[in-house]
Amino acid sequence: MIGILGAGAFGTGLACAWGRQGPVTLWGRDTAAMETAQRDRSTPRLPAATLPDAVRATADPADLAEAEILILALPMQRLDAALAEMGQFHPRHAVAACKGLELGSLRGPTAILRDRLPGAIPAILSGPSFAADIAAGLPTALSLACADEAACIALQTALSTPTLRLYRTPDVTGVELGGALKNVVAIACGAAIGAGLGDSARAALMTRGMAEMTRLAAALGAAPQTLSGLSGLGDLALTCASPQSRNFALGLALGRGEPPPDATTEGAATARAALDLAARHDVEMPIAAAVAALVAGEASVKDAIDALLSRDLTTE
Ligand SMILES: NC(=O)C1=CN([C@@H]2O[C@H](COP(=O)(O)OP(=O)(O)OC[C@H]3O[C@@H](n4cnc5c(N)ncnc54)[C@H](O)[C@@H]3O)[C@@H](O)[C@H]2O)C=CC1
Numbered sequence: 664m665i666g667i668l669g670a671g672a673f674g675t676g677l678a679c680a681w682g683r684q685g686p687v688t689l690w691g692r693d694t695a696a697m698e699t700a701q702r703d704r705s706t707p708r709l710p711a712a713t714l715p716d717a718v719r720a721t722a723d724p725a726d727l728a729e730a731e732i733l734i735l736a737l738p739m740q741r742l743d744a745a746l747a748e749m750g751q752f753h754p755r756h757a758v759a760a761c762k763g764l765e766l767g768s769l770r771g772p773t774a775i776l777r778d779r780l781p782g783a784i785p786a787i788l789s790g791p792s793f794a795a796d797i798a799a800g801l802p803t804a805l806s807l808a809c810a811d812e813a814a815c816i817a818l819q820t821a822l823s824t825p826t827l828r829l830y831r832t833p834d835v836t837g838v839e840l841g842g843a844l845k846n847v848v849a850i851a852c853g854a855a856i857g858a859g860l861g862d863s864a865r866a867a868l869m870t871r872g873m874a875e876m877t878r879l880a881a882a883l884g885a886a887p888q889t890l891s892g893l894s895g896l897g898d899l900a901l902t903c904a905s906p907q908s909r910n911f912a913l914g915l916a917l918g919r920g921e922p923p924p925d926a927t928t929e930g931a932a933t934a935r936a937a938l939d940l941a942a943r944h945d946v947e948m949p950i951a952a953a954v955a956a957l958v959a960g961e962a963s964v965k966d967a968i969d970a971l972l973s974r975d976l977t978t979e
């Protein structure tokens with residue numbers, strides 16, 4: 664049985680995909696909402712999706728006890744606390760489906776899984792996929808990273824579906840950072856579009872954003888080519904170009920001088936955490952710095968762009 668911790672948009676989308684081919688238990692923390700979900704076959708964060716019959720919606724963590732594969736589909740800044748609160752699970756595989764870096768500890772999701780679920784083999788699933796697309800069974804391709812090759816093959820087989828195609832890699836760091844950092848660049852691109860700076864500026868931010876993502880990932884031991892894959896370039900292409908992305912939409916609002924939308928926007932905290940990590944490894948991340956300042960209200964879009972444009976001319 665596949666267990667999913669987190670009944671937000673992504674947990675629900677994944678439950679729909681996997682529930683078409685086998686049993687899935689979807690856990691959410693709100694008892695009333697999960698009782699309604701079990702009865703009405705939909706959840707509040709992705710109301711248009713219909714949960715297949717094989718999905719059991721629950722708010723009782725004990726229902727995840729039998730899960731051989733546990734998927735963590737929670738906001739990054741809540742992952743550690745949620746696992747600490749909910750007692751011990753004993754899955755064989757623990758697969759992070761969240762994108763980000765934890766403020767303070769600067770850990771990615773798999774380090775948290777290693778700490779909180781020490782008996783499980785940690786893995787991460789990341790790449791270009793809107794929850795609604797996955798729920799609707801639209802074609803989607805994602806990266807699945809796990810350092811244990813046999814475990815990675817077993818997971819790839821168990822989690823791929825006719826429309827959800829998983830590519831495996833041992834490069835956990837690369838996949839983790841690709842997913843975390845693309846959200847930072849998506850905020851920058853949204854801000855550029857919102858402020859009317861044009862599509863050329865967006866293309867420049869995507870490309871130079873990719874360069875700084877790759878620099879940090881390489882400094883942390885990732886293979887640079889991983890960032891050119893689905894979790895990196897692939898996810899930049901999706902989220903920097905679509906207002907359906909909540910990170911892009913946050914940037915768009917900031918660029919237009921509008922109030923930020925009330926939604927999970929992982930890139931806001933991750934920009935700050937990435938900067939701290941970059942400082943530790945002596946890596947330059949000017950776009951992340953601009954986004955961190957913008958989100959914190961310490962700089963306007965004009966300040967941020969001026970800071971980027973006034974940097975010393977350099978080689979590509
Ligand atoms: N929505 C999407 O299209 C995609 C989301 N993701 C990633 O999935 C992760 C989760 O995002 P979404 O599901 O979209 O967010 P969401 O905002 O739709 O849902 C978050 C869920 O987490 C729950 N939650 C928050 N704090 C909690 C806690 N301490 N304990 C238990 N539950 C808690 C909330 O009740 C809510 O149901 C993020 O890291 C996001 O980057 C990845 C790919 C696609």
Ligand SMILES: O=C(CO)COP(=O)(O)O
Pocket residue numbers: 762790791792793846849898901902907908909910911927928929
């Ligand atoms: O990660 C995503 C698509 O791959 C979803 O992006 P947002 O979190 O910005 O909505």
